[in-house]
Amino acid sequence: MKIVLQRVTRASVTVGDELVSKIGPGLLLLVGVARGDGEAEADWLAEKVAGLRVLSDEDGKMNRSVRDVGGEILAVSQFTLLADTRKGKRPSFVGAAPPEEASPLFGYFCERLRATGIASVKTGSFGAMMDVALVNDGPVTIVLDR
Numbered sequence: 411m412k413i414v415l416q417r418v419t420r421a422s423v424t425v426g427d428e429l430v431s432k433i434g435p436g437l438l439l440l441v442g443v444a445r446g447d448g449e450a451e452a453d454w455l456a457e458k459v460a461g462l463r464v465l466s467d468e469d470g471k472m473n474r475s476v477r478d479v480g481g482e483i484l485a486v487s488q489f490t491l492l493a494d495t496r497k498g499k500r501p502s503f504v505g506a507a508p509p510e511e512a513s514p515l516f517g518y519f520c521e522r523l524r525a526t527g528i529a530s531v532k533t534g535s536f537g538a539m540m541d542v543a544l545v546n547d548g549p550v551t552i553v554l555d556r
Contacts (some may be wrong), residue, residue, distance in 0.1 A: 411416060411441065411442065411443055411444060411447050411451045411452065411455055411515075411555075412441075412442040412444065412491045412492060412551055412553065412554070412555050412556075413439050413440065413441050413442070413455060413459065413528045413553070413554040413555075414439070414440040414488075414491065414551065414554075415438075415439055415459065415462070415464070415466050415551070415552045415553075415554060416437065416438045416439075416440075416544060416546050416549070416550065416551050416553075417436075417465060417547045417548055417549075417550035417551075418433070418435070418436060418437065418438045418484075418545055418546055418547055419434070419435055419545045419547045420432070420434055420435070420544070420545050421433050421436075421438040421484045421485065421542070421544040421545070422484075422542075422543045422544075423486060423515045423533075423534040423535065423540050423541070423542055423543075424540065424541040424543070425494065425534075425539070425541075426473055427533050427534050427540045430534060430540070431484055431532040431533060431534060431536050432481055432484070432532070433482035433483070433484045433500075433530065433532055434481075435465075435481050435482070436476055436481030436483055436484070437459065437464075437476050437481065437482075437483050437484070438483075438484050438486070438542070438544050439459065439483060439484070439485040439486065439539065440486050440488040440491060440542075441485055441486065441487055441488060441491075441516060441519065442443065442487075442488055442490070442491030442492045442505060442506065443489070443492075443507040443511070443512035443515050443516055444492050444505050444507055445504075445505060445506070445507050445508075445511070447506075447507060447515055448515070449515070449518060451473060451556040452515055452518050452519040452522055453522055454517055454556050455468075455554060455556050456502065456522035456523045456525070456526055456548065458554060458556075459476070459483070459554070460476065460477045460523060460526035460527065460528055460544070460553065461477065461526075462476075462494070462552070463474055463475050463478075464476075464502075464550055464552065465478070465479050465481060472550070474486065476524060476528060477518035477527050480529070481528075481530075482528075482530040482531075482532065483523055483528055483530065483531045483532070484524070484532050484533070484534070485516070485520050485531060485532070485533050485534070486533065486534035486542055487512065487513075487516045487533075487534060487536050487537070489503060489506040489507075490503065490506075490542060492506040494503065497508055501553070509536075509537055512517050512536075513536050513537070514534060516533075520533055
């Protein structure tokens with residue numbers, strides 16, 4: 411699994427003209443599920459995301475986690491994170507898990523985030539063409555791999 415984590419003041423997902431999800435301060439997660447990923451990867455990443463100290467404390471230092479501050483998470487599935495661009499000009503996505511494997515594991519990952527104590531975990535629409543809007547806070551953008 412690969413995650414691009416962005417600290418945001420707000421983020422939203424729209425499909426067509428319909429607002430699917432929106433959050434206030436917290437984290438936007440773009441989540442790619444690779445072939446062969448399982449619950450162990452999802453468990454590890456959920457704990458890492460929940461405890462990662464990337465939110466500001468009262469002194470403006472990155473010293474608080476999303477769980478510490480009661481922030482929200484918007485998780486968006488994104489198979490293109492697994493793109494292989496080493497050959498040619500067209501990305502290959504053979505490393506991405508097929509939807510029938512990725513969707514349940516993405517759902518499991520979101521449930522594990524909730525189990526860590528994060529009350530508000532929202533998602534995009536798996537497999538849909540989505541418009542993702544965000545205001546990156548900092549900016550802070552971190553890539554997590556497992």
